[in-house]
Amino acid sequence: MGAALARCLKPGLVVYLSGELGAGKTTLARGILRGLGYTGKVKSPSFALVELYKVSRLYLYHFDFYRFTDSRELGDAGFRDYFNPDAVCLVEWPEKAAGALPAADIRIGMKVAGSGRQAEIDADTETGRLCLERLEH
Ligand SMILES: Nc1ncnc2c1ncn2[C@@H]1O[C@H](COP(=O)(O)OP(=O)(O)OP(=O)(O)O)[C@@H](O)[C@H]1O
Numbered sequence: 222m223g224a225a226l227a228r229c230l231k232p233g234l235v236v237y238l239s240g241e242l243g244a245g246k247t248t249l250a251r252g253i254l255r256g257l258g259y260t261g262k263v264k265s266p267s268f269a270l271v272e273l274y275k276v277s278r279l280y281l282y283h284f285d286f287y288r289f290t291d292s293r294e295l296g297d298a299g300f301r302d303y304f305n306p307d308a309v310c311l312v313e314w315p316e317k318a319a320g321a322l323p324a325a326d327i328r329i330g331m332k333v334a335g336s337g338r339q340a341e342i343d344a345d346t347e348t349g350r351l352c353l354e355r356l357e358h
């Protein structure tokens with residue numbers, strides 16, 4: 222699934238990754254990076270809040286707001302600057318920074334399903350819909 226998403230992502234897309242602890246959000250982000258051709262380490266950004274990647278010409282920023290307590294800090298931390306038309310942003314635990322984040326183009330909800338995982342994908346914007354159309358082909 223990460224590989225399929227990697228093929229359709231375009232700069233500027235904001236992707237929310239939701240689901241309980243252990244639902245597979247970081248693993249999917251890693252799959253997307255692998256699909257883009259990134260071979261280095263993909264760490265969970267739970268402590269750093271954000272991990273930055275550049276794969277060929279694409280900027281990808283991977284956030285995890287699980288430990289984020291005060292959305293007012295978001296402006297201070299300069300995080301909003303990461304959400305720009307040149308970068309793909311993957312966001313784990315967006316609900317923890319609710320109100321302070323740009324809206325999602327694509328929302329992926331993940332669930333544990335036995336030894337595997339189930340994902341539901343929705344597009345909220347036209348750019349998100351175009352991306353998912355490419356995913357289906
Ligand atoms: N599709 C999958 N199939 C089987 N196991 C998976 C899958 N995705 C993730 N896992 C396993 O589930 C565990 C948790 O995965 P992961 O760290 O990606 O979850 P997470 O949603 O990012 O959790 P957190 O909310 O703590 O950041 C890992 O051991 C991982 O290997």
Ligand SMILES: [Mg+2]
Pocket residue numbers: 246247248265285313
């Ligand atoms: Mg994670």
